Amino acid sequence: MQFSEKHILWKDIRKCYVRKYNPLVEFGGWGFKGGVFWNVNKGTAYNVKGNIGLQLHLKNGKKFLIGTQKESEIKRVLQTYAHKISNHEN
Structure with a gap:
């Protein structure tokens, strides 16, 4: 799998916050999770270790x-x- 660099502009972020998550329950484990075979309501996850993440909700959904x-x-x-950011949460 080849990865490409992704840039997200601040103006495109509707909401963002730091949160705890359960990699196994929410995303089926660690690594790159997302794409056409994944539950699109969950979004895309990039995680390697641990259970703390930056959650981004973009204006495009x-x-x-x-x-x-x-x-x-x-x-x-x-x-x-x-x-x-239009709706920043701590």
Whole structure:
């Protein structure tokens, strides 16, 4: 599987927040989860380890969950750029 770089503009984000999630229950495990064979209501997940992620809801209806091991750092980034997002949650 070949991955390509993806950029999401701040103006395209409707809502974002850091949350706990269950990789096995919600996404069937770790790794890249999504695509045509996945429940589109769950969105796409990029996760490697752990159970903390950045949840993105885009204005076009797409959802992404990006796993992180650096919860406090991602929260600081969201606080810094909250003004660029229409409905930011802490």
